[in-house]
Amino acid sequence: MSSTRDIDALIDLMSRLPGLGPRSARRAVLHLIRKRALLLTPLADMMQTVAATARECLNCGNVGTSDICDICTSAKRANGEICVVEDVADLWAMERSGVFKGRYHVLGGTLSALDAIGPQELRIPRLIDRVASENISEVILALNATIDGQTTAHYIADQLDGQVRLTSLAQGVPIGGELDYLDDGTITAAMRARKSI
Template identity: 70%
Template sequence: MHSPGDKDNGEIEALIQMMSRLPGLGPRSARRIVLHLIRRRAGQMAQLATLLASVAESSRECLACGNVTQSDICPICQDPSRATGEICVVTDVADLWALERGRAFRGRYHVLGGSLSALDEIGPEDLRIPELINRITDENVTEVILALSATVEGQTTAHYIADALAPTQVAITGLAQGVPIGGELDYLDDGTITAALRARRKF
């Protein structure tokens, strides 16, 4: 349809398509965002590109807890005031961030990276559970808080970890009131998360 030598808008269309595959976005919202950015191409768009490239290059998993970080050890694990002997076990980083927004927990985290699932063939070695067991002795941990989602997979994982940690004599607690059955941590409001953390109970 175009004459030879034409340059089409291939990259703009590729950008819209790539944006539309991001979670929560579709073709319409992606087009809107791309147009918004092209209008600010010298400022906001160039900055966003630089920041994305930099974070893509520098971000990694914290060697201690599995949090997303830009150094080998994340800011939470580096913070000496958080060496409280409490480790809060979460399914993924989104849950860690949700708990941090609640500001009720002042210990450290351990990100499992998923839930046990026989169906998806996800076993304990796939989930950083061995690393958790090592941390119990290495870091003088006195309490492990299992802040896992109130789903079947989450509770299966919690029971597995409680059994695995039983020989270490560490106190094991779980989030209490406020977590609705079938709900996912990342979607809870901060107040509910805070209340659930404060009223945690013996597992």
């Protein structure tokens, strides 16, 4: 099917997105072709725009459309708190909750001896610079509760020890969580950190 080469190429590109396989990429492309004016053209235009303008914040690693992101430039967010996250997706999750009013630092991953990822690969030196220069009172380590995440948190805590107040997210039963479905580690952590009512 030579003249459908472009459509096949589009399916191939779409199937490289996370969460889309060949079958769902075909479905998505058919949907796009059917909704050409409403969806395909606006999506193509917006992708061009984002491809031309998106960049990483030089200060914190957040994704935005300027060299220094909105959060880093906003005076309102300069409350002396830095929340350290692994990934931009984690930063977005924190922002959706709306609970944190300070600034962020996106590591870009976790330390991993197996994958040869050391502090230099992770924007950790930049974090240490920021703590020294930005008048920071508290660093909140909001890393994932995985082995790699916790290893990275310990390393950062060692590096910043004594310079600043260090905290991490509380561990316990998630809202709506049922004890029966929780792992033993979570129940143990929740029990140890129990609060009086």
